[in-house]
Amino acid sequence: MKVIVIGGSTAGMTAVSKLKRILKDEIEIIAYQKLKYPSLGSCGIPYYVGKHFDNPESMIARTAAQFQDNQIFVKTACEITKADFKAKTIYGINLETKQEFTDTYDKLIISVGAIPRQLNLPGETATNVFTGTTLEAAIALRDSLKTIQNVTIIGGGFIGLEFCESFGLAGKNVTLIEADKWVSRKLIDEEIAQLLVADLEKKGIKIKTNAKVAEFIVINNKVTKIKLLSGEEISTDLVLVGIGVTPNTAFLKTTDLKMNEFGAILVNDQFETNIKDVYAVGDCVMTKNIIDNRLNYISLATVAAKNGKVLGNILAGKKDSFPGAIGTAIIQVFNSEIARTGYTKEQAVNNGFNVKEVIITGTDHTNYVADAKPVTIKVIYDQNAKIIVGAQIFGYNKASLRINALIPLIWTKTKINEIEYLDLPYSPPFSKSVDVLNVVLAKINEE
Template identity: 40%
Template sequence: MIFIKVVVIGGAAMGMGVVAKLKRLDPKVEIVVIQKNDYVSLGACGIPYYIGNKFEDSNMLLARKVSDFEKIGVQVLTNSEVKKIDFDNKKVLVQSLHQASEQSYDKLVIASGGTPIIPEVISQDYLNCFTVNSKEDGEKIQKLRSQVKDIVIIGAGLIGLEVAENLVGNNKVTIIEKGPRPLSNLFDQEFSDLVEDELSKNKVKLIKNNEIKEIICKDKTITEVILLDGTKIKCDLLICSIGVRPNTDFLLDTKLKLTPRGAIVINKNCATNLKDVYAGGDCVQTFGRVYKNEIYSPLATVAWKHAIVVAQNLAGIKSSFAGGLNTAIVKVFELELARTGENLNFLLENKINFKEVFIKDKDHTSYVPGQSDIWVKLVKDENKKTLISSQMAGHNKSILRIHSVISLIWNQTVLNEEIDQIDLPYAPPFSRTKDIINIALSKITQT
């Protein structure tokens, strides 16, 4: 290795993924991590299940401890934030709890992640208002849940729905969604309808096409929220879950190239426009695999892939990101959903000539108990004759069928007259003789 020191900004999935991989490739490399919390390697996706009492110890959210990295020679500066970067002189200005310091670097990795989007109406700090992005917020919500009755969640995205499931219990839960339907950026109308039915069945109230106009509070504690249409809702606990934006404010007015939304621009090697500076994860703009279109994809699965690419390039091993499909999976009470590929908005905006099929069938044979419905949508690029996206909904992990479809999309397999014969497994407890995937492929290839 031709350099001496690597500084990593951020200690979550992307940052610590780089550290772990790079240390395996070259144990002698010097690495300094700058982390704003007193912990690293947070698995934030587990927070809804922690606040839902699925497990008791919040430390289980941490994949590794700071001490684990210190044992392999990594210096972790906890409770520290980057205030400024001097790219010309390769120096990072760091502010810790008690002092400011400088860290020089030979190579720099920016893995600052995303920061929660907070609506303007939340103009101050409240004692009972939280996001779902930190271990601390998870711990506070978990402690409060038994003391409250009326819970309001802002946002019907993946995390908002998971939080609703885990908090409803004896509580009254209301979700406020600014858009026309839940999961609208990931799933089509047919699947949003299924989600709405599942929420209603489990006594979660969903209010669409609306947002909070005013917050009523007493002694910094929220007691009620008022919506745009004048609806008043009692609120003992307000949870904001409307997504994240790139955490890059400290990079504004620098030479580093950012998108208008603040995401760091990187190439396929996860390198920025500045020499010796790499970035990845929730703070960057990346690209789709099929059409090479620019996307912002704040997913843990993307972050770890970026981490491997960065680490290998730092170690002198040429590596590149292969592109993403925005694959996602979620459980909403008993309903399970999965999706992969480009969404309908992208197809329409880019005038893609596409064909889609939507099928409802059963997940396995009728004589084995527990048979339930499964829904599948496949979308084909008519010009390329390849699948470009898929969505599924079902129960009892039947939607894991999406794994086979992902492979077809990932490899851009040309759909011919034999594709519906793809050799999928069959046994009465798992599927039917002719699986729904075979049926859907047969229909999508028909001209």
Template identity: 30%
Template sequence: MRYVIIGGVAAGMSAAMEITRTDSKAKITVLERGQDYSYGQCGLPYVINGVVPDIDKVIARTVETFREKYGIDARTFTEVIHVDEKKKKVYGVQLKTGTALEIDYDRLLIATGSDPVLPNWKGIELDGIHPLKTLIDTKAILQDLNNKIKNVTIVGGGYVGLEMAESFHSLGKNVTLIQRSDQLATIFDLDMATIIHQEAEKHQISLILGEEVEGFSGDKRVNTVITNKGSYSTDLVLLSVGVKPNTDFLQNSAIHMNAQGAIHVNAYMQTSIPHIYAAGDCAIQYHRVKQLDDHIPLGTTANKQGRIAGANMAGNPLTFKGIVGTSIIKFFDLTLGRTGLTEKEANHLKLPYAVEVLEANNQAGYYPDGETLHIKLIYDKNSYALLGGQVIGKKGVDKRIDVLATALYNKMTVKQLLDLDLAYAPPYNGVWDPLQQMARKI
């Protein structure tokens, strides 16, 4: 069986490894546009500020390992430009030589991930303006920081924007963060985001909210960011305004995609063409709480979808059970966690929801050095089914978010939270966990 995988990072190589485990006679070809395989993109902000001391630490397996140990034809600098689903052929080009490629397949996986959004802003081509998505991006930023960089401007207040604000601050840079909406971290509701704003200001991050970037100016190198309301001097710009599925090469194919270019897949990760599969940031995910297809690109999901796609391609039927929208971010002294629906999302879906909020100690009240947890629960006011939760604090956030994520996955109600046998000892919890305190109150 000839397997071709387009994309050599999370989903693609999870699939490749699952195929090697399942089909001992597999002939696997992987086509990667860049030069690096199987690395942790989420670790890149921590490489930049030196918390992760060596960029090689985020590489799970090198391309040489896949070739020599697993017998995979792992190619680099190979860009796919067309897929012919009728002839079962992939067409591409070797970027270094310009040589055209034509490869036959029996099973095809599209695992091309996502690309950073780079708006058509005036001056975006100036030196000193960087995205952060790949190892090459990371090396470029590290190299640029060797220049006399004092003032850094981050455009976008999502996951990467927040993590990089902390990263640059820890390097002694003056950080300005520009966000076009009225809040950072729009995956949280505004009342919870206010806590994030306070943390940013506490660490001297200059917040510019409600302004849209229109362009950049400078002589070869950027020195000014121009918005619809003003201009800001800078030495370096990080662009973090979102990502888009890397699927433009499929526009003339029969593969079904949504309006944003994310590929529709079923539970077996098959596309609308049965012998073509898709996984990771370029594919949609079924949201178990919304009961709708969604697109929330995260590394955890990419690895799961890749494994399931590889198993199915090799004849071992597995199904992807869906997501509940769980994520967590470190931001200075705070941990920001969320899962399920926000109040904004519940309102958009016209669900009959209610909200409960609580400030609680992360541990027993009498035990020293406790920290406040800010918790928000969203639930169905008729059935009491859990819909979502947001938790922000210094300690114990991950514990509560994972409990809520598990509860959401299993479609539990608020009342059923009271029956959970959760871990208790004074350094970690009170006899009633804050989530159970909220359930009692509701």
């Protein structure tokens, strides 16, 4: 059996690595990767720019040579431009030699990931405008720290927030522009966002919400000012655009492959598409949210890796399926931490849940042990089904890891009247004898 992977990112390479471990010499695997390297852990880029580590190559989980040692052949700098599913043939171009090529498959895995959304403004291709998603961009961003002072980040999602720290630690003047009412609105509710923004402003980060970019002012192919719709102009030496991502599937839109209006591929729990012998995984597919079985677009490395493991098992003939996800994510910006899972309140209401919420602020451990810090927990639950449908935590000192106690309660749809006395650990340096999370769960049952 010959398996071709389009894309060299987490999901697809995890799938074929798993497949190869099981079937060994019984299978031929070729991956075509547009970049010059596979398996980049791009989540590490803000931390490389922020000088948490010094070797950018360490973000590459496995090189093409390492894959080849396991008889997985990765052809880098090769862009697939077209697929003929009836003929089981793909068409592409080698970006270095400019030579066109074709190849045929028995099974095809589409793992093309996602690409940054664009503002579609003149000047967006200026030399000092970055999206920060490639190894080359990471190196250029870190090198730029030597010569720049004013940085503008457009987009207040988790990536944009992480870059606030990257440039803030380097002593740069950072302005974050967010078009929405509050930062990371798709991930957290306003109360939690305000706690983070307050901390960022104390660090000198300027946050502008409800602010939309109208124009880039460019001199000598560099953006020197950003003009907002309000008329305000912001001087800048570097622009980081992080307004989200979109599935990298434009080259497939003329095929019969079923996708939604945003280009995300529709798959079942076996990662089968509507086309025989064609599978899709990772950031280019829709994911079932197990809370209510709705299809969500969840672009997370953790989900992509699980996609790959399941598909590898399935292609090897093992019984497996992907249950879905609930969008769990966590972030640290300077000393502030946010963890979230499930739906925000706004999303839960829009999805038809009969929503109530509880927000409690306590301390992360006993007051008589040094460095006790506040921790705020928000839980969103459905009054009809009596289940938790979302949770968010803001805190310090790894207090956000309390989300790990809430995830399985959401995952298993445990009834709220069963969880008030959840047996959480206690020791003065870690928590109180009645942890703030226990207080939240008790409050739910009082409502």
